[in-house]
Amino acid sequence: DAGVIQSPRHEVTEMGQEVTLRCKPISGHDYLFWYRQTMMRGLELLIYFNNNVPIDDSGMPEDRFSAKMPNASFSTLKIQPSEPRDSAVYFCASSRRASSYNEQFFGPGTRLTVL
Amino acid sequence: KNEVEQSPQNLTAQEGEFITINCSYSVGISALHWLQQHPGGGIVSLFMLSSGKKKHGRLIATINIQEKHSSLHITASHPRDSAVYICAVSPGNQFYFGTGTSLTVIP
Numbered sequence: 001d002a003g004v005i006q007s008p009r010h011e012v013t014e015m016g017q018e019v020t021l022r023c024k025p026i027s028g029h030d031y032l033f034w035y036r037q038t039m040m041r042g043l044e045l046l047i048y049f050n051n052n053v054p055i056d057d058s059g060m061p062e063d064r065f066s067a068k069m070p071n072a073s074f075s076t077l078k079i080q081p082s083e084p085r086d087s088a089v090y091f092c093a094s095s096r097r098a099s100s101y102n103e104q105f106f107g108p109g110t111r112l113t114v115l
Numbered sequence: 116k117n118e119v120e121q122s123p124q125n126l127t128a129q130e131g132e133f134i135t136i137n138c139s140y141s142v143g144i145s146a147l148h149w150l151q152q153h154p155g156g157g158i159v160s161l162f163m164l165s166s167g168k169k170k171h172g173r174l175i176a177t178i179n180i181q182e183k184h185s186s187l188h189i190t191a192s193h194p195r196d197s198a199v200y201i202c203a204v205s206p207g208n209q210f211y212f213g214t215g216t217s218l219t220v221i222p
Contacts, residue, residue, distance in 0.1 A: 033210075042201075042212050042213070042214040042215060043201065043203075043212040044212070045210050089156060091158060093158075103148075103160045103163055104148075104160060105160070106157065106158040106159070106160075108156065108157050109156050109157070109158075111156070
């Protein structure tokens with residue numbers, strides 16, 4: 001199994017530009033999570049999906065952030081317009097179930113720098 | 116308000132030493148996770164436990180639900196154990212993360 005795949009691995013953009021991060025979960029996993037990691041705040045859950053449906057987006061910082069999961073094998077996290085404070089590492093993870101009893105498998109992350 | 120507190124924040128040890136990292140939490144939980152993040156940034160799940168103790172190689176994780184406390188122990192530490200160790204708890208489908216403990220093991 002290839003594991004969770006994220007692209008791009010690194011993204012450098014200018015303030016105001018649109019940024020799209022991509023994730024392919026492990027085949028057969030019904031749940032997909034988007035996290036953000038910064039030095040100041042550590043890891044934060046942004047949103048998670050169950051069977052392609054957004055379940056909890058209370059962690060999404062503001063309307064500039066949006067996430068979609070058009071099918072079981074692909075999800076995107078979009079930031080429009082981007083701001084320097086969005087600079088962080090964004091992780092995608094998937095699991096068979098969202099229950100805390102189930103292990104999550106993390107992708108390698110996308111390091112975003114907004115200048 | 117931090118639902119999860121880890122200590123210490125930073126830890127330096129000599130190779131071979133026994134290491135303990137602590138995690139205290141303030142919410143009722145179903146399970147607790149220990150994650151490892153290497154310098155390259157990748158995150159790996161080490162343990163998921165809801166009671167008692169689990170062991171995997173040189174790693175041991177314990178949890179006391181009544182005291183809302185968990186410990187991660189590393190026996191015979193090795194430089195390759197150098198990483199950030201993150202505690203995460205979940206009262207349901209929401210996850211709360213500690214800020215991590217940065218461990219450096221010196222040869």
